Amino acid sequence: MSESRQVVPAQRAWMTLVLKAGTPLVSAILAMGVGSLIMWVSGYDPAAAFAALFKGSFGGPKQFGETILRATPLILAGLAVGYGFRAGLFNIGAEGQLMMGGLLAAWLGVEMAGLPSAVTVPVLLIGSALAGAAWAFIPAILKARIGAHEVITTMMFSHIARFLVQWLVNGPIKAPGQTPQTAPLGLSGQLPRIPTLFSESTLEALPFLGLGRAHTGILVALLAAVAVWLVLKYTTLGYENRAVGYSPWASETAGISVQWTTVKALCISGALAGLAGAVEVMGVHHRVFDQFSAGVGFTGIAVALLAKNHPLGIIAAAMLFGALQAGSGTMQLEAGVPQKIILIIQALVIFFVAAEQIVMWFIRKRQKEAISGAE
Amino acid sequence: MPVLELRDVTKVFPGVVANDKVSFTLEEREIVALLGENGAGKSTLMNIVYGLLSADHGEILVDGEPVKIRSSRQAIDLGIGMVHQHFMLIEPLTVTENIVLGREPGRFGVIDIGTARKRVAEISERYGLRIDPDARISDLEVGLQQRVEILKALYQGARVLILDEPTAVLTPQEVRELFAVVRSLVDEGLSVVFITHKLEEVMAVADRIVVMRDGAVVGQTRPSETDEVGLARMMVGRDVVLRIDKKPVACGETVLEVRELVVKSDRGLDAVGGVSFQVCGGEVVAVAGVGGNGQTELVEAIVGLRKPVSGSIALKGNDITHASARSSIEVGVSHVPEDRHRRGLILQFNIAENLLLGDHRVAPYARHGVIKLREVISMARKRIEDYDIRTPSEKVLGSSLSGGNQQKVVIARELGRNPELLVAAQPTRGLDVGAIEFVHRQVLAEREAGKAVLLISLELEEVLSLADRILVMYEGRIVKEFAADEADAETLGFYMTGGGGTKLEATPPEASPAGAGVGE
Secondary structure (H helix, E strand, O other), X not given: OOHHHOOOHHHHHHHHHHHXXXXXXXXXXXXXXXXXXXXXXXXXXXXHHHHXXXXXXXXXXXXXXXXXXXXXXXXXXXXXXXXXXXXXXXXXXXXXXXXXHHHHHHHHHHHOOOOOHHHHHHHHHHHHHHHHHHHHHHHHHHHHHHOOOHHHHHHHHHHHHHHHHHHHHHOOOOOOOOOOEOOOOOHHHOOOEHHHHOOXXXXXXXXXXXXXXXXXXXXXXXHHXXXXXXXXXXXXXXXXXXXXXXXXXXXXHOOOOHHHHHHHHHHHHHHHHHHHHHHHHHHHHOOOEOOOOOOHHHHHHHHHHHOOOOHHHHHHHHHHHHHHHHHHHHHHHHHOOOOOXXXXXXXXXXXXXXXXXXXXXXXXXXXXXXXXXXX | OOOEEEEEEEEEEOXXXXXXXXXXXXXXXXXXXXXXXXXXXXXXXXXXXXOOOOOOEEEEEEOOEEXXXXXXXXXXXXXXXXXXXXXXXXXXXXXXXXXXXXXXXXXXXXXXXXXXXXXXXXXXXHOOXXXXXXXXXXXOOHHHHHHHXXXXXXXXXXXXXXXXXXXXXXXXXXXXXXXHHHHHHHHOOOEEEEEEOOHHHHHHHOXXXXXEEOOEEEEEXXXXXXXXXXXXXXXXXXXXXXXXXXXXXXXXXXXXXXXXXXXXXXXXXXXXXXXXXXXXXXXXXXXXXXOOOOHHHHHHHHOOOOOOOEEEEEEOOEEOOOOOHHHHHHOOEEXXXXXXXXXXXXXXXXXXXXXXXXXXXXXXXXXXXXXXXHHHHHHHHHHHHHXXXXXXXXXXXXXXXXXXXXXXXXXXXXXXXXXXXXXXXXXXXXXXXXXXXXXXXXXXXXXXXXXXXXEEEOOHHHHHHHOOEEEEEEOOEEEEEEEHHHOOHHHHHHHHOOOOOHHHHHOOHHHOOOOOOOOO
């Protein structure tokens, strides 16, 4: 208890930072290591594979644009899951809320085709967020009122959303033609691709702006990440969210309503997922079809886990997953490694993050050696 | 020859020397109390003996032979058993199943439960540790669960038994039973290390006392050669006032008025069965009682965490019977919860965030939903200064603080709010003497400032030293009220355990033949 036994604060701050970013980083590296091993055992050349993967994701502005394109909805989905986690809630059904957000954007986008973009885009985004929040609201109320576990309820609502979309695109809102899909959004509701914002001459002068298919949805995602970060750090709402996530008992004792905080947290989570659906529809597909969500909501869980639910870390984690997805095509084409290996690497990342204890053991062992070496 | 000897054992954790060249001996049939404040290194030392930690330097000798203990399995093989503060029992399994776990009799992977039960019965008979071998752990009281832990160590052949803070979770009655058990174990040839920070226990049970401070042994003595004041001085390194003198304070207006309050427990029983009392400004009213007699529910009702079934609660004449925890805080009720880790603090929050709990919505700490970090940090620094919270900065996590400092954070927060009424539930539970003195001074300072204090405590010494009036609670009712100078520990103990007649009308002892002979 005397002063001599206190850990030096500077050293502790440094260690906290290393530990904060350390485990996700080590996890990602370990995952790629084991992924390489799997490739090597299967008779592929891991070096060539990773070279091609890198080329396909960061090799040029167009490739980098593809990485951004993939990362955009992942950031929002990661934020959705991460915000829930910070309140101690596992919103495993972000996929469903994402579909509802996308569905609303697709419908409103057609209805509002004639209006200016300055009106349509904000209305679509806000509408999608509300749709996602609404889809999370019923599980939230069930959780707060009768304690129904959100893992079950949000998952079930995810299935409902999926079949609802399937039914709608095959009948009620199906566009004329063979394919079961909705009519395309009006131009006013579409998020423009980043290169289209600049003139030919600008693009020639600044070639790094030629970001291929990347669209302005990335701005929405980045703004959302910063907003969530600010909310968690600087507002009463975020403070209560974290308090309930860590200890509902202490929160209750401090006069925080655990039920109300739960409802708010799941709805905000749903809103962020809804936005993820909106940017996919407004920026990429311009319409809704069966399974348009492509598991983005579920990958969002992985993104949040890897980032340890930190909003700014989620941007980095989503970029990593985005890069893996974007580069996998080139990898298959140039190194002959099946695209599916990416799914294995993704799964390994999750495995190592979940097995944090193992990773921590590695880190602690190194620390221990460092300490005994110092004596 | 000592059964256990440690020579110059040193253990360094990153940044902390937990044990600094500690030497220690335990003779056969001896009870040695290892006394020290929280964080003095007592548990670390014994965890090294039990093979849970490894020493960086030093030697361990068992029966004079140097040994290396790398796992608890090795320690058990050497005849060393340890009962931890937090029990390591599997709740859904029975007493027998828990005791034989890891060394089950039987063959081909089939447990011979008959033999197991017989062996458990034999051991329980031999050492006088009565227990129902077929009871489920989850159905047993804490004192009996501890007994299962001891039996488990004996079953594994322990000759040296290490008890880590064994009384922390026990009622006074259970403590007395434990002491009897420990003595009978020694009579049967065992040697016992008793880790504690409670002075009166040391005086009652130990043959020899080894005092640790800051990771080193600072002295040895025997109960016959010292007293509690002397021990406290050795332990803390300065003079400690065990019983603070109270200034006379005139009773002001009535602050808390509870009338005919009925509160149900989680299981739907009447935990509080019609309780009435008042607390006025400048007064400390203590509720004394054995744990589980409705004190928790009473506190939760007053601070707005539990809805009363009937009756009323008023603060300075305003009805707060149905107030939420939030409005209860807002009208001036502060609460030091009995469970510091669960309700008092958020361990993952830093000190500043913990000090903000409950005030996080109001000016000057928050405006329009935005938290003013600058205000919060300057408040935190002031509280750390005022309440002597030992920490390098306000950014240290709650989980990194010692128990005493954690409690200081809770008290700093609750008193810093300048409440009308302080409800303090077991505010010194698990604290060492230095921290206890601090808490007692704070409680009395509130009293001198004319505030009302409702103190709930299981410690008679604390009740007698702080209270102006004492209410004895038994089975949800207040069975006796004393002015402070009328009461003594004997009389209080008598009423706390159901003396004074209330129990007689319920069940005469002979009335339940069916239950007789089973377990206790």
